[in-house]
Amino acid sequence: DVKVTQSSRYLVKRTGEKVFLECVQDMDHENMFWYRQDPGLGLRLIYFSYDVKMKEKGDIPEGYSVSREKKERFSLILESASTNQTSMYLCASSSPGGDSGANVLTFGAGSRLTVL
Amino acid sequence: GESVGLHLPTLSVQEGDNSIINCAYSNSASDYFIWYKQESGKGPQFIIDIRSNMDKRQGQRVTVLLNKTVKHLSLQIAATQPGDSAVYFCAENSRSYTGNQFYFGTGTSLTVIP
Numbered sequence: 001d002v003k004v005t006q007s008s009r010y011l012v013k014r015t016g017e018k019v020f021l022e023c024v025q026d027m028d029h030e031n032m033f034w035y036r037q038d039p040g041l042g043l044r045l046i047y048f049s050y051d052v053k054m055k056e057k058g059d060i061p062e063g064y065s066v067s068r069e070k071k072e073r074f075s076l077i078l079e080s081a082s083t084n085q086t087s088m089y090l091c092a093s094s095s096p097g098g099d100s101g102a103n104v105l106t107f108g109a110g111s112r113l114t115v116l
Numbered sequence: 117g118e119s120v121g122l123h124l125p126t127l128s129v130q131e132g133d134n135s136i137i138n139c140a141y142s143n144s145a146s147d148y149f150i151w152y153k154q155e156s157g158k159g160p161q162f163i164i165d166i167r168s169n170m171d172k173r174q175g176q177r178v179t180v181l182l183n184k185t186v187k188h189l190s191l192q193i194a195a196t197q198p199g200d201s202a203v204y205f206c207a208e209n210s211r212s213y214t215g216n217q218f219y220f221g222t223g224t225s226l227t228v229i230p
Binding site for chain 1: 117125205209219221
C-alpha cells in the first residue's frame with residue numbers, strides 16, 4: 001500500500017523555536033507538497049517541490065521554508081515558530097492516478113502543531 | 117490563487133438517504149476536478165475525479181456532476197452509510213507551466229444519522 005508518512009502526529013513548541021516537520025513517501029513520486037489546514041479555510045498550499053533540491057512557493061510561504069535533499073523526503077521548516085502557525089500540517093505527493101486522468105494527491109495523516 | 121468554495125459547511129442526512137455535496141469554482145481553465153474525503157484523524161483521501169470536458173462520472177455509490185455553465189460541481193452519495201461521515205473537499209487540478217497545481221475548497225462536514 002502506497003504511503004506518505006509524517007513523522008510527528010502531535011507537536012507542542014514554544015514561540016521562537018525552530019520546528020522541523022518531516023515527510024517521507026515510498027511511491028517514488030516526483031511531486032511533493034506541504035499544506036496547512038485550518039477550520040473554515042480548507043487546505044492552503046505552503047510550498048511544493050517537483051524535483052530534488054527544487055522548491056516553489058505556494059500561496060502562504062511566509063514564515064516557512066522547505067528542504068528536498070532526497071526524492072522521498074520533503075521537510076517543512078518553521079525558522080521561528082509563532083502562535084499563528086498553530087495548525088494541522090499535511091504533506092502530500094502526487095502522481096497520475098485519477099480514472100479521468102487527474103493527478104491525485106496522496107496525503108499523510110497530518111502533523112498537529114501547537115505553538116505556545 | 118484560484119477560488120474553489122462550497123455552498124454549505126455542514127450537512128446531516130439519514131442513513132440510507134442520498135447525499136448531495138455542492139461546490140462552486142471560479143477558474144474556467146481548470147483541467148480536472150477532484151473530490152476528497154477526510155475522516156477524523158486522517159489525511160484527505162481521493163474519491164473520484166472528472167475531466168473538465170465531461171459533465172458526469174459515476175463510481176461506486178458516488179456520482180460527480182460538473183456544470184461548466186454555472187461553474188458548479190457536486191458529489192452525490194447514494195444510500196449514505198455511517199462510514200460516509202467525514203469532511204468532503206472539492207479540489208481543482210490545473211496543469212501549468214510549473215507542473216501540477218491543486219486548489220481546495222473549504223470543505224463540507226457530512227454527518228450520517230443512524
